Amino acid sequence: MIETTRGIDRTAATVLIVGMTFILSPLVIALIVATQSYDEFVAAGGISLLPGQHFIGNIVQIATETNLPRQVLNSIIVATSSAAIKCTFAFLATFALVFFESRWSKLIFALTIATVMLPLDLIVVTTYQVVANVAMPLNWLIELGWYASATPTAAPHLEWNLLDTYLGIAAPIATSSTSVFIYRQFFLSLPRAAAMDGAGPLRFLIDILLPLSKTPLIATFIFWFVGGWTSYLWPLVSATSSEMQPAIVGLSRLATSEPDRIPEVPMLMAGALFVSFLPVVLIAVMQGRIVKGLNLSEK
Amino acid sequence: MRQTFYSGGWLYAALVAPILILIFTFFYLPVGLAFYWSFFLEKPFGGGSQFVGLENFARVLLDAGFWSSLWRTFLFMMLAASFGILLALLLALAADRGIRTSRIARNVLIWPKAIAGASIGIVFTFIFNPFLGLFAPLNEVFPGLWNPRIDGADAFATVVIAQVWTGIPFNFIILLSGLQTIPDTLIKAAAMDGASAWRRVRDIQLPLLTPQLFLTFVLEFVQTAVDPFGLIDTMTNGGPGDSTTLLIYKIYTDGFHSYDLSGAATQTVLLMLFVIAMVLVQFRLEKRVKYER
Numbered sequence: 001m002i003e004t005t006r007g008i009d010r011t012a013a014t015v016l017i018v019g020m021t022f023i024l025s026p027l028v029i030a031l032i033v034a035t036q037s038y039d040e041f042v043a044a045g046g047i048s049l050l051p052g053q054h055f056i057g058n059i060v061q062i063a064t065e066t067n068l069p070r071q072v073l074n075s076i077i078v079a080t081s082s083a084a085i086k087c088t089f090a091f092l093a094t095f096a097l098v099f100f101e102s103r104w105s106k107l108i109f110a111l112t113i114a115t116v117m118l119p120l121d122l123i124v125v126t127t128y129q130v131v132a133n134v135a136m137p138l139n140w141l142i143e144l145g146w147y148a149s150a151t152p153t154a155a156p157h158l159e160w161n162l163l164d165t166y167l168g169i170a171a172p173i174a175t176s177s178t179s180v181f182i183y184r185q186f187f188l189s190l191p192r193a194a195a196m197d198g199a200g201p202l203r204f205l206i207d208i209l210l211p212l213s214k215t216p217l218i219a220t221f222i223f224w225f226v227g228g229w230t231s232y233l234w235p236l237v238s239a240t241s242s243e244m245q246p247a248i249v250g251l252s253r254l255a256t257s258e259p260d261r262i263p264e265v266p267m268l269m270a271g272a273l274f275v276s277f278l279p280v281v282l283i284a285v286m287q288g289r290i291v292k293g294l295n296l297s298e299k
Numbered sequence: 300m301r302q303t304f305y306s307g308g309w310l311y312a313a314l315v316a317p318i319l320i321l322i323f324t325f326f327y328l329p330v331g332l333a334f335y336w337s338f339f340l341e342k343p344f345g346g347g348s349q350f351v352g353l354e355n356f357a358r359v360l361l362d363a364g365f366w367s368s369l370w371r372t373f374l375f376m377m378l379a380a381s382f383g384i385l386l387a388l389l390l391a392l393a394a395d396r397g398i399r400t401s402r403i404a405r406n407v408l409i410w411p412k413a414i415a416g417a418s419i420g421i422v423f424t425f426i427f428n429p430f431l432g433l434f435a436p437l438n439e440v441f442p443g444l445w446n447p448r449i450d451g452a453d454a455f456a457t458v459v460i461a462q463v464w465t466g467i468p469f470n471f472i473i474l475l476s477g478l479q480t481i482p483d484t485l486i487k488a489a490a491m492d493g494a495s496a497w498r499r500v501r502d503i504q505l506p507l508l509t510p511q512l513f514l515t516f517v518l519e520f521v522q523t524a525v526d527p528f529g530l531i532d533t534m535t536n537g538g539p540g541d542s543t544t545l546l547i548y549k550i551y552t553d554g555f556h557s558y559d560l561s562g563a564a565t566q567t568v569l570l571m572l573f574v575i576a577m578v579l580v581q582f583r584l585e586k587r588v589k590y591e592r
Contacts, residue, residue: 005396008496012393016404019390023408023467029433030422046431089318096314100305108315115326117578118571121525121547125554125563126329126336137328172325177318201305230415232529233547237555248415252533255421265425272418279413287406291472 027273034058034270041266058270067242068274071250074166075275078235078246079228082170086224087217090179095205097180098187109184112177120172121233128237131168135160164240172238173228179220182294186216219293222286226279247275333571336564355565364541364549365566369573371455372524372546376577379462379527380519384512386463387470392500394471395478405475409468416465416529423461424534427453447535451542454535458543461530462523469522470515477511478504513585520577524570546570 029047036044036052044050062068093112097105120127130136135158146155162168190212199207210217232248239245245253251271255263283290305311337355339348359365390408394401411419426432429446438445447454481504489499505512528547531537537544537552544552546566554563 005496009396009398012396013398013400015389015393016398016400019386019393019467020404020407023411023464026419026422026426026464027410027414029426033425046428046435047426047433085321089321092314093318096311100311100314102306102311104311104315108319111327112318112322115322117521117575118326118330119521119525120326121528122571122574123326123329123333123567125550125560125567126332127325128555129332129560130325130328134324137324171321172329175322175326177322180318201310226413230413232415232417232532233525233551236532237551248417248529251421252417252529255424255533263425265431268421269425272421276414276418280410283409283413284406287409290409291405291476294472294476 030269030272033266034273036266038264038266052266054266055270058267059274061267062271062274066250066254066271067245068247068250068254068271070243071245071247072275072278074239074244075229075246075248076278077166078170078173079225081166082173082228083221083224085170085174086176086179087221089174090177090220091183091213091217094180094183094187095209098184099201099204109180112180115175115177116181120175120231124233124237127172127234128163131162131172131238133159134162134168163238164244166244169235169238169244169246170228172234173231174224179224182216182220183213186213215289215293217293218286219290222282222290223294226283229279251275330571333564333567336561337568339561341560341564351561355561356569359562359565359569364544365546365569367541368544368546368549369569371542371544372570372573375455375459375462375527375545376520376523378459379466379523380516382459383463383466383519383523384470384474384515387467387515388474388512390467391471391474391478392504394475408471411465412468414465416461416526417533419465420461420530420533423457423464423530427457427534447539449539451539454539454543458527458530458534461534462527465526465530466519466522470519473511473515473518474508477508481507509585513581517578517581520581521574524574524577546573 029049032049032051033041033047035055035058036048036050037054037057040052040054041048090112093108096102097109133139138158139155142158143155162171187209190209229246230248231246232252235246235249236252239249242250242253251268251274254271255268336348338350338352340351340355341348390404394404394408427434427445427447429435429438429448434445443449445453447457485503485507486499489503494502524545525547527545528551531543531545531548532551535543537548547570550563550566550570553559553566
């Protein structure tokens with residue numbers, strides 16, 4: 001380097017260590033308390049940074065006495081399917097938008113990108129009504145047709161309730177179409193030569209584009225998987241039974257059950273770690289790939 | 300460079316149809332329905348609906364609770380977004396130096412992305428608990444100094460801190476990747492000219508980082524309008540009083556606890572317009588900032 005950088009580097013290292021402490025301390029506190037038994041916790045009268053011996057016990061209690069294992073499975077299903085829908089649909093559409101000549105492309109791009117501005121949680125009240133009967137727009141069409149033909153009998157009414165189903169929970173989460181933007185940036189950066197040998201569109205999509213896009217596809221899939229896992233408000237209202245609730249919702253229900261006594265803090269902390277373990281490991285292991293594949297910088 | 304070389308037709312339609320059907324059903328339909336309902340009085344258990352013109356809006360806009368929760372939403376957006384981005388910027392500038400610590404920091408600093416607001420909310424509730432948590436010893440010396448269960452300002456602060464915690468990863472990733480695209484030669488040349496590290500941050504890195512900073516502000520404003528729901532629901536339930544009732548939480552309780560669907564839809568419309576307005580203001584601001592690479 002051109003100058004002596006010891007001082008600056010030391011400052012930078014201090015900043016990073018302070019930042020990591022801020023991020024890690026709630027997790028470390030949760031981990032330590034999760035190793036204590038309820039009696040130890042009550043005896044200590046609050047936070048004590050002495051690890052206990054009951055971590056396994058607390059986890060076993062979570063695994064056997066609560067619905068959380070089942071709910072973790074729900075989380076896996078919901079997160080996987082919403083991420084898969086997001087990646088597949090966006091990949092196909094972006095392929096069409098970038099590589100096909102069409103005057104609709106601009107409009108479709110705008111329609112998909114607009115979903116980023118209004119997150120699902122914002123419109124959860126009316127999304128609930130839509131998912132309660134997905135056939136709603138079809139009913140409108142039928143009624144319109146009935147009016148037009150002046151049939152005297154009442155129009156048939158279709159019902160298709162997706163509340164409390166995996167599809168109903170996952171599909172609205174999958175609408176946010178940030179992936180279109182990311183794939184578009186990536187497709188535009190590809191060398192044109194990749195498609196010069198005159199292959200048809202589907203051949204090109206499967207044999208050339210798909211293998212080339214492995215990095216952004218894996219990165220976005222993990223990112224949306226984690227996003228689906230951590231979503232809360234929508235699953236809270238759309239999963240009405242405990243059997244269908246994802247783990248995050250299940251955990252929050254545990255936390256609100258008993259108002260009067262000192263809460264079962266060690267078990268709750270163990271639960272918080274239990275439901276966060278898989279996505280955190282995924283993010284930690286895949287960090288390099290995610291950052292590389294998202295490629296959020298404008299170039 | 301133009302990449303288009305296939306022509307439209309059925310295949311094009313088949314490729315874009317899935318995403319269009321998905322976002323029409325689960326995004327545009329709910330958005331449209333919210334606007335529709337804001338002009339109708341909807342009976343909760345399917346008793347039909349009645350056109351009421353602007354009555355719903357009048358009702359909501361004359362309700363002091365709506366304005367105070369909108370004001371708190373605005374305050375929350377400003378505080379959480381500014382602190383979150385400033386902190387992420389500092390960390391990104393430090394991590395960009397390529398020192399030994401930055402390798403591990405890049406990994407650890409994005410962990411909160413994987414932890415739901417509702418689960419970390421439960422942890423923070425305990426940490427900030429006035430009798431069991433970190434500040435319990437302080438409270439014994441100065442009784443009543445810290446009590447987010449009674450003091451609304453304390454409660455608001457805990458939610459802001461938790462939101463900053465959950466918001467760091469995304470801002471950090473965007474800002475760091477922006478910093479890393481700045482050519483090293485620029486920085487080295489400035490160092491040769493005797494510019495100090497702080498001077499280089501101010502005159503080279505920050506100006507060149509404007510697009511990413513802009514992006515983080517837009518996304519952060521959208522996120523802080525809705526994200527705190529998980530935190531509020533697990534940490535404060537909107538209380539004490541209604542000191543942490545942000546609009547997103549009020550919409551939820553009005554719609555799903557009080558079954559006031561028209562009121563909730565009307566407030567949804569107003570919150571959507573508010574978020575869109577905030578984003579548009581930022582786009583206007585961005586036009587004023589000139590940056591070149």
